[in-house]
Amino acid sequence: MSAEISPVHVPPRRSAASDTLSGRGRRTAPWVLMYHSVGECADDPYLVTVSPDRLERQLRWLNGRGLTGVGVAELLRARADGRGKRLVGLTFDDGYADFVEHAVPLLRRYEHSATVFVLPGRLGGSNDWDELGPRKPLLTEDGIRAAAAAGMEVGSHGLVHLDLTATADDVLAAEVRGSRDRLQEITGKAPEGFCYPYGKLDARVVNAVRAAGYAYGCAVGAGPLTGTHALPRAYVGERDTAGHLHLKRLQHLLRRRPLPFEGGYAALPYARTAGPRDSADAPDVPDAPEVPDARVAEGSPVPSEPRVEQDGR
Numbered sequence: 001m002s003a004e005i006s007p008v009h010v011p012p013r014r015s016a017a018s019d020t021l022s023g024r025g026r027r028t029a030p031w032v033l034m035y036h037s038v039g040e041c042a043d044d045p046y047l048v049t050v051s052p053d054r055l056e057r058q059l060r061w062l063n064g065r066g067l068t069g070v071g072v073a074e075l076l077r078a079r080a081d082g083r084g085k086r087l088v089g090l091t092f093d094d095g096y097a098d099f100v101e102h103a104v105p106l107l108r109r110y111e112h113s114a115t116v117f118v119l120p121g122r123l124g125g126s127n128d129w130d131e132l133g134p135r136k137p138l139l140t141e142d143g144i145r146a147a148a149a150a151g152m153e154v155g156s157h158g159l160v161h162l163d164l165t166a167t168a169d170d171v172l173a174a175e176v177r178g179s180r181d182r183l184q185e186i187t188g189k190a191p192e193g194f195c196y197p198y199g200k201l202d203a204r205v206v207n208a209v210r211a212a213g214y215a216y217g218c219a220v221g222a223g224p225l226t227g228t229h230a231l232p233r234a235y236v237g238e239r240d241t242a243g244h245l246h247l248k249r250l251q252h253l254l255r256r257r258p259l260p261f262e263g264g265y266a267a268l269p270y271a272r273t274a275g276p277r278d279s280a281d282a283p284d285v286p287d288a289p290e291v292p293d294a295r296v297a298e299g300s301p302v303p304s305e306p307r308v309e310q311d312g313r
């Protein structure tokens with residue numbers, strides 16, 4: 001009676017390919033930085049604005065470390081190809097009009113690119129979901145196309161910036177699928193990435209994003225759902241001087257953990273599996289000591305993180 005025979009326990013055979021697909025071995029969370037608005041803003045209660053001057057210093061810091069900022073889709077593709085070692089994901093949430101005005105020129109000048117997560121249900125509108133602080137204009141259709149034409153990746157932040165964990169199923173579908181369809185109409189290309197408003201997500205929301213065809217999702221903090229569809233990101237703000245960025249990078253290298261997996265980009269058709277791999281996930285040797293930013297006193301600690309670190313906006 002076969003039912004009474006204890007099954008012989010044969011460990012599954014592992015191969016390099018299956019390791020790649022399953023995410024075993026070398027897949028750990030990439031370093032992805034989270035920005036929102038770029039401009040001069042004295043009234044910034046949620047600490048979501050960096051000045052163009054500060055962003056420029058931060059981009060120059062990346063250049064000085066031999067790091068290149070790229071959009072998240074490009075970052076994940078490069079990692080799947082073993083080319084991710086010197087790449088950092090740069091993301092700008094909410095799709096503020098100032099992304100095209102201030103961020104894009106700086107990104108291009110310093111030879112970086114980024115992902116901008118936009119709100120196609122608020123085209124040309126403003127950040128009315130924020131209770132406090134100034135109203136800021138959001139990208140129009142033309143602005144979104146301008147960002148794409150400048151080489152930036154356009155991703156979805158939903159339609160109108162809702163906490164998706166608190167939505168009914170039909171609203172969730174409209175936010176996730178509807179925004180994807182709308183962005184395809186605007187740019188001619190379906191977005192690969194989704195970014196959860198406020199960093200709020202649960203299994204139902206993540207499943208909806210995956211089912212809608214997005215190849216990845218951006219969260220804020222790490223958690224039980226961390227994976228290709230819930231990538232953790234590091235908050236970067238106006239206070240982040242070169243010294244702070246250096247410490248944040250070290251924190252990332254020390255704390256990053258394996259991404260549990262559904263295959264990620266290695267399973268997608270455009271990801272090549274052959275070819276030499278770099279040591280993107282091996283312990284990284286820290287760069288030479290930094291010259292602290294002039295505005296930071298020696299030994300200045302990393303500032304306590306603002307609320308957006310946990311929740312996003």
Ligand SMILES: [Zn+2]
Nearest residue numbers: 093094198313
């Ligand atoms: Zn947001």
